[in-house]
Amino acid sequence: MTVNRRRIGRLMKEEGLRVKTKRKFKATTYSDHDDPIAPNLLNRAFTVDKPDTCYVGDITYITTREGWLYLATVIDLYSRRVVGWSMADNMRTPLINDALSMALNQRKPKANLL
Numbered sequence: 400m401t402v403n404r405r406r407i408g409r410l411m412k413e414e415g416l417r418v419k420t421k422r423k424f425k426a427t428t429y430s431d432h433d434d435p436i437a438p439n440l441l442n443r444a445f446t447v448d449k450p451d452t453c454y455v456g457d458i459t460y461i462t463t464r465e466g467w468l469y470l471a472t473v474i475d476l477y478s479r480r481v482v483g484w485s486m487a488d489n490m491r492t493p494l495i496n497d498a499l500s501m502a503l504n505q506r507k508p509k510a511n512l513l
């Protein structure tokens with residue numbers, strides 16, 4: 400099957416689609432510091448017996464036409480479900496705090512939550 404690049408280009412233009420080229424990787428983590436590091440209480444024990452005993456979180460970024468969108472999630476390790484989330488155009492502290500607050504307000508875990 401031959402590819403008609405001009406036709407594909409026209410169709411993409413009609414639909415408002417553009418090619419996005421890869422950019423050079425940029426490190427966003429600074430690990431060479433003397434600041435205290437929190438202890439690893441989870442110690443890679445990712446299997447949990449009861450819900451709302453252990454939450455984990457992550458941040459990902461999504462490219463949009465308006466720039467980067469950052470998404471923070473809080474996940475219950477028991478069910479592997481997202482229990483809190485937050486989005487922002489930056490990776491500042493409120494992004495994480497809002498996701499954790501959502502999880503805590505909706506699930507109301509006990510005081511021994513890890």
